[in-house]
Amino acid sequence: MAFEKIDRSAKELVLTVQDYFLFSFRAALNLFSRPLYWADFIVQSDIIGVGSATIVIFAGFFTGGVLAVQSAATLASFGATAVTGRFVAMSMIRELGAVLTGIMVSGRNASSMASELGSMVVTEQIDAMRALGVDPIRKLVTPRIYATVAMLFFLTIVSDFCGILGGAAVTVFMNGQNGTQYFSMAYEYLHYPDILQGLVKPLLFGFLISSIGCFYGMRTTGGTQGVGRSTIQAVVWASVMIIFSDLLVSILMVSIFS
Amino acid sequence: MRANPMPAAELPTTDTKAAVVAFHDVTISFEGPPVLRGISFSLGPRETRILLGPAGVGKSVLLKATNGLICPDSGSIYLFGEDISSMKESSLFALRARTGMVFQEGALFDSLSVRDNVAYQLIQEHVPDDEIDRRVKEALLFVGLEHTFALFPGSLSGGMRRRVAIARALIHNPDLLLYDSPTGGLDPVTSTTIIELIVKQRDFYKTPSIMVTHRLQDAFTMVTHRYDSEKGAMVPLPEGETDPNTTFMMLNEGQMIFDGSIHELVASQDPFVREFLE
Numbered sequence: 001m002a003f004e005k006i007d008r009s010a011k012e013l014v015l016t017v018q019d020y021f022l023f024s025f026r027a028a029l030n031l032f033s034r035p036l037y038w039a040d041f042i043v044q045s046d047i048i049g050v051g052s053a054t055i056v057i058f059a060g061f062f063t064g065g066v067l068a069v070q071s072a073a074t075l076a077s078f079g080a081t082a083v084t085g086r087f088v089a090m091s092m093i094r095e096l097g098a099v100l101t102g103i104m105v106s107g108r109n110a111s112s113m114a115s116e117l118g119s120m121v122v123t124e125q126i127d128a129m130r131a132l133g134v135d136p137i138r139k140l141v142t143p144r145i146y147a148t149v150a151m152l153f154f155l156t157i158v159s160d161f162c163g164i165l166g167g168a169a170v171t172v173f174m175n176g177q178n179g180t181q182y183f184s185m186a187y188e189y190l191h192y193p194d195i196l197q198g199l200v201k202p203l204l205f206g207f208l209i210s211s212i213g214c215f216y217g218m219r220t221t222g223g224t225q226g227v228g229r230s231t232i233q234a235v236v237w238a239s240v241m242i243i244f245s246d247l248l249v250s251i252l253m254v255s256i257f258s
Numbered sequence: 259m260r261a262n263p264m265p266a267a268e269l270p271t272t273d274t275k276a277a278v279v280a281f282h283d284v285t286i287s288f289e290g291p292p293v294l295r296g297i298s299f300s301l302g303p304r305e306t307r308i309l310l311g312p313a314g315v316g317k318s319v320l321l322k323a324t325n326g327l328i329c330p331d332s333g334s335i336y337l338f339g340e341d342i343s344s345m346k347e348s349s350l351f352a353l354r355a356r357t358g359m360v361f362q363e364g365a366l367f368d369s370l371s372v373r374d375n376v377a378y379q380l381i382q383e384h385v386p387d388d389e390i391d392r393r394v395k396e397a398l399l400f401v402g403l404e405h406t407f408a409l410f411p412g413s414l415s416g417g418m419r420r421r422v423a424i425a426r427a428l429i430h431n432p433d434l435l436l437y438d439s440p441t442g443g444l445d446p447v448t449s450t451t452i453i454e455l456i457v458k459q460r461d462f463y464k465t466p467s468i469m470v471t472h473r474l475q476d477a478f479t480m481v482t483h484r485y486d487s488e489k490g491a492m493v494p495l496p497e498g499e500t501d502p503n504t505t506f507m508m509l510n511e512g513q514m515i516f517d518g519s520i521h522e523l524v525a526s527q528d529p530f531v532r533e534f535l536e
Binding site (some may be wrong): 035080120123124125127128129131132133134135 | 322327328347348351352354355357359362363365366367378379382396426436478
């Protein structure tokens, strides 16, 4: 009995992964054929990019501040508080800027995509769209995927910038250190591979957030309760996949550039 | 009465080509036992088929299979003479654009105004705004809701939403109309308004249609009434007369148990049909 259950669950998992790959592959390929819904891309970019800007700015600023507080306390025991700027900038640009922005946007947008599309499924709006001769994947999913990829890239840059500013604020106003030293240390030790690593990740994270959000939304079943279930699954899986793919990209990048 | 429809193999090819819709031995199942089993029927030009049956027997599934929203496990479905049972989704869009479908709860897009809902297909085709406005007003006038032009679906009543959904289905002058329980959950007065619209559409534009319902009263009203364009209202046909182009089908437990006229329906000795009628 238990074996049958494990067997069924394993098959369902494999089927879900297969469906997800087919779904996201099809949605991504739609960019290369007509019709293209540019107006929907702009609207989604506004919702995802402009709408998430405030939380990303605050999250980045406070994270940079926390990094400065924690690192300065540790570095002081080695008499190396001067390298706080380097520590904050490297941490933000290589890792935290992309990951935190990804998780923030995942919580805000993967959930909204899953619930919005899920509600459309259970109220037959997706079927209505298909009946009206419009491909819902092309119309709803493709613009969301490309808008999230594009916007997460810029949001990560904003987050990195705000994180370094937050670190500077703590370093200058709380720790009483020199601001010029902080910024010169942050700049001097930053190399192109660090920036590349920090900017490749949001492209991948953006794809994962939107494709997972839309995937769970589009396969919603079971009425309003099903919409709630899809939303939870979308946020959980998008967050887990962000951290997992971050590990893989970091291993790859470090092995390439070390 | 055609209690046992002809098997797929015996259906003449010309029927399939001439028919607007033709089902040949169609079986559909999801997880579990089949929802539809061996369904065969056809819909000719100018014909209206009313699909009767209690809730949960597969009426909506049959309707969704008609324009390829659901694919059959076996058998074939012909829409406008083309076999859609194994057609790719991308090829189906052009055929679906020729059909108008009214969903159970209307399925209006909540984020769009009534104007944009009704004009959805026209907007996708980049029709000029002036023409869109004109055609939307025309369609809304047909369903008596021209004042809702700028409203959003959230501010409409259940009956008004169905009427807007009918306007959306009609705006593209479809070659086939599919109504999925258009009066379900509505009060008798609103139901009659909806049925009047469907009769008006049937008698005015003569578009072939399939209407799913579990309400016998609506089905009988459709077959015993006609639309009088001079009076601008639905009027009863003379005593004993019925609309010859409106016929009935009945589903039970996924099988077609009846296919015929109103007279054959009321004369049927099938125990389930009798129970349903009584």
